[in-house]
Amino acid sequence: MEEKQTLICDKCNVGMEDKEVQFKYLNRSFRHKVKRCPKCGQVYIPEDLAEGRMKEVEGILEEK
Numbered sequence: 001m002e003e004k005q006t007l008i009c010d011k012c013n014v015g016m017e018d019k020e021v022q023f024k025y026l027n028r029s030f031r032h033k034v035k036r037c038p039k040c041g042q043v044y045i046p047e048d049l050a051e052g053r054m055k056e057v058e059g060i061l062e063e064k
């Protein structure tokens with residue numbers, strides 16, 4: 001289930017699109033869908049991803 005909400009890039013004033021991007025964090029990479037501006041390429045990373053996912057990755061690393 002995905003929310004159908006349109007985010008507007010405040011620079012270009014155009015609707016941002018869903019785009020699957022690959023993140024790299026502490027030598028690990030994962031893919032996630034984020035909102036991306038088709039004009040300037042700015043991505044909007046939701047707080048839950050920035051907070052939750054990063055902590056999750058840190059957690060994995062600390063277990064070794």
Ligand SMILES: [Zn+2]
Pocket residue numbers: 009010011012013037038039040041042
């Ligand atoms: Zn833009």
